[in-house]
Amino acid sequence: MNDPFCEISYSEKVRIFSSDYLKCCLYISNQQTPDHVFTKKLYSKLISTSQVLEDFLDFHGAKNSEDWYLYRELCATIRHLSLGVYCQKHILNRLIFYDIPDIEVFREQGEATLNFLNDALRNLAPVIIDEASRLNIAMPSDSFGPEDFPGITTGEMLKYDIDDDAKDVQKRNIVKIASEFLSIAASFDPMGFYEPYDDDEMAALVPEKVNEVQIRRFEMLVHNLQSSFDTYVIHGGFRFGDRKLKSLRSYFSIVFHLLQMMGRLLHFYERHLHEAGYKNTYKRVQDKLASLVDPVKLMDRTINYGLYYACHYLNSGKKLAREILNENIERSSITVGIPVKLGFHSRPSLLVAKIVQHFGGQVELVVGEDRFDASSVLDIQWAGGKIQKEKISEVTFEGDIRALADIQILAGVNYGEDTMGKGVPLPGELSYLK
Template sequence: MTGAEKNTGSHSFTEKVHLFSRDYLKCCLFILGPGSPNKGYVFTKKLFSKLIGTSQVLEDFLDFHGAKNNKDWYLYRELSAAVRHLSLGGYSQKHILNRLVCYDLPEDDAFERDGRVTLDFLTRSLIKIAPIILDEARRLGIPIPEDEFDGSEFPGIVTGTGLEYNIDDEKKKQPKNYIVKISSEFLNISKHFDQYTFFEPFDVHRIRSLVPEVINEVEVRRYEMLVHNLQSSFDTYVIHGGYVHGRRQLKTLRSHFSVVFHLLQSMGRFLHFYERHLHEAGYRDIYKKVRNQLSFLVDPDILLDRTINYGLFWVCHFLSNGKEIAQAVLNENIDRDVIQVGVPVPRGFHSRPSLLVAKIVQHYGGKVELCAGEGRFDASSVLDIQWAGGKIQNENITHVKFEGDARSLRDLKVLANSNYGEDTMGNGIPLPRELGYLHE
């Protein structure tokens, strides 16, 4: 006997699959108890958590023993995966709905209604899956538990009272460097996410053209991690407490990226389940058969609709709405400076120099103005800079000032020292290494 076998004890596969199925099957019995199928109220975060835990340990056990390559056990394994991913999505949805009163977001009524439609789809799908799981357990000779969970074991987390707010952090000095960094990163994420923005619901044909070629699990999880890092940095270095007190503007900003994070969590689970378990991928007959069974239990079109017309739509909405707040927070906390630099030789602020200046300012997000004579121009706008260029040429101005975000000014000085990326004939030249991000 190998060391690995010794660590598993003397239990056989049959004994262990019974053991790992027990609470999982009890959850299925509970879901199908009195009041089903109109029993969505029983799906609390605690029940979702139990479904997540029991399905994951069962799925891991089955995978370890090769269930994905066994025609007798494959469906039972796939059902456990379905329960896990739907429950993870449901947990995130429940969390969002519970926290709406704290988020204090604009248009939260429409968002709440849309979220409840999504949660209802998830709970109805789980209710449809539960009896199939029990039937598969019986076919495989797994005993159905005689005892069942009681509803009191899965209470909701919301009560009518709250704990006293007695940790006073109002006088805590806010670390401006972290606030600036978080606000800038939020603006950058929003800018990159603009490519996905849409304003009217997509039909299923349009959605299927996007998933998975354009919108997929890998892409969504990448953004999820970026937003999670924002929330983690914010909670660690900016505000440790809750939502009752403190600077409202900062907490409103946090609400925007927090709700986006939880929406991306749900989207990631939905896309994983669709791409791995429902999407046509040319597999063998047994896999196609099981995929068709799962498609009957979890409607792929509705799953995709909730992923895109709910998840993606509201992610875009809150990222877009949060820009103004992030910009205000950023400009309130940035270090400001003034530099004087020469104008581009010999052609002044034409297209290339104007674009490079604007890209630097947009990269950091803080307000910067180009001052030429008595005129002040928005240095994040190519058009504004070119207007300034006309004034500079007409008045034979040789030097200008930039005022505002010290981070941008540092890089603008580097750009100016390289004649804004041009030689004396107006041809492009390589930019200094510090400005490598301008090539992105």
């Protein structure tokens, strides 16, 4: 039977797996390193080298070794901060292509976030070098220089010679994507806020109300939305083509990258900085990390920058999404009876409005010469007053054919109630109303 284990010793392998990682740390620590040292290429190198080193250390039990635990935790810190700051750098690089108004304050806040994370990496690098020396890990004989980590931007652009105009795209894909954007924005609304959180408020918010699991779930939803857009609507970049569609993509793209960054920073905070009742070695290392990466400032950038602007751009993109949706939906009309015997009081009005809100497209309730917004409970109840006064038995709904189909189903069960006004079970097609 072949021996599955390599004959190279642990000490030699840890030197090999630490080599490029330590070269990055030496480069960051070097006083001669220029201010523009932090590029996506450097972050990428930090991510890849720290991940393979962390895997190596975990395989050999560093999580349970008092001697090696700090080195392992510093490695994890570098990885998660680098993943987060890579996303933030990407946002700032792409701002010139995002078709979003009034971004100057967002740019300033983004640069402040970038600087905080870069400073944290600068704080960590010399500590990592010292810890490696304590563990007798040999320093690399060569070093990186600025030429190894150029930025991705130049003053040139490649010739635009592939037409990605969406003129032939199937409207149902646009309708689906605009509807999903509105749905995600609505589900994100409870997280919205208008004033920065103070330190105590952030401590109460994370992780009880805002946490890595929650943010990663939204990240996946927005990522799926962006993937569907790029696959079924427009393949190309931001520069040319249908401006409305590309502007909508800008909104959910910027939200996606903010959520990516938040997920990494929340993971680091919850796993490595948040007080979880540990003692002894774990607590000492946690305190050490907190002295290098300020937990309060980390949460400020995660919540008062990341969460705030994710909410802001989801909310401000709603108007454009509705506009695109209503330009592309298939429209029709239906004539249905009114709720027997109580008319459009609160329950049936609410159920009709929920159907319209669920699909996001425009639907109007037509009563004679008057039109009412069927997404508004109040508007439907105003219509109900007119219906009752004029003793009308049937009304017409006009607009989004998807919503109309479900309103017809709802009308078929007397809008979810019996003639005494008590609720009755809804058909399976309307399960989303529960």
